Amino acid sequence: MIEATWAKLASERAEILRGLHTYADKAFVPIMEDDSAGVLANCVAEVRPSRILEIGTAIGYSGLLMLSVAEGATLTTIDIDEARVDVARCAFEAAGEMQNVHIILDDAAYVLPMLEKPFDFILLDGPKGQYQAMLPDLLRLLTPEGMIFVDDTAYLGLVDNGEYPVHKHRTIVVNMRKFIQTINEDERLLVKTYATSSGVVTIQKRKELWNC
Numbered sequence: 001m002i003e004a005t006w007a008k009l010a011s012e013r014a015e016i017l018r019g020l021h022t023y024a025d026k027a028f029v030p031i032m033e034d035d036s037a038g039v040l041a042n043c044v045a046e047v048r049p050s051r052i053l054e055i056g057t058a059i060g061y062s063g064l065l066m067l068s069v070a071e072g073a074t075l076t077t078i079d080i081d082e083a084r085v086d087v088a089r090c091a092f093e094a095a096g097e098m099q100n101v102h103i104i105l106d107d108a109a110y111v112l113p114m115l116e117k118p119f120d121f122i123l124l125d126g127p128k129g130q131y132q133a134m135l136p137d138l139l140r141l142l143t144p145e146g147m148i149f150v151d152d153t154a155y156l157g158l159v160d161n162g163e164y165p166v167h168k169h170r171t172i173v174v175n176m177r178k179f180i181q182t183i184n185e186d187e188r189l190l191v192k193t194y195a196t197s198s199g200v201v202t203i204q205k206r207k208e209l210w211n212c
């Protein structure tokens with residue numbers, strides 16, 4: 001499926017994405033699953049964003065994929081892992097996108113409250129236990145027509161299995177369940193669920209119910 005997504009891009013760009021995909025496999029970097037990345041590309045094509053925010057740069061794979069679909073867009077991307085961000089910087093440079101990218105090497109929980117300018121596409125693919133805490137800032141930063149794309153909402157199949165979570169994953173699973181419940185109960189939000197291997201949810205504002 002992801003080959004079909006890459007095939008729509010210029011061949012040089014597809015080659016860089018393929019290289020990042022291979023690197024991630026070899027170096028055990030957790031980039032997006034192929035089916036979720038395919039849904040991401042479709043969502044970006046639908047929204048046609050000009051300003052993208054990403055929480056969870058890793059090695060730049062999803063960031064570069066989004067920039068490849070949203071021609072002319074800018075990307076602000078945050079990650080806490082310096083070694084991964086170094087690889088991402090090389091990838092953005094190789095793709096000739098560095099002038100469109102602002103990489104922030106820091107804890108997203110610290111950075112998000114300080115961001116002010118709005119974004120029309122937000123990819124949330126960072127610290128899985130903190131999505132609930134980040135939600136108010138993400139909604140504040142989202143334009144009325146924008147979309148928040150959340151990856152890993154199924155978290156290893158543990159979120160929706162109805163079981164008490166094992167100790168090792170408890171914080172993430174409990175917080176992810178709270179996050180899913182919060183967005184589904186907020187009538188101001190339009191929430192769509194995609195049954196990909198990692199679990200994807202998209203969130204949009206119902207403009208008529210949104211005061212600010």
Ligand SMILES: C[S@@+](CC[C@H](N)C(=O)[O-])C[C@H]1O[C@@H](n2cnc3c(N)ncnc32)[C@H](O)[C@@H]1O
Nearest residue numbers: 031032056058061062079080081107108126127
């Ligand atoms: C699943 S990976 C992101 C993959 C990437 N979106 C892709 O598909 O190419 C999650 C990333 O979130 C980063 N991360 C974890 N906690 C973070 C935090 N508190 N602030 C910023 N980044 C964080 C990790 O370093 C990791 O690179």
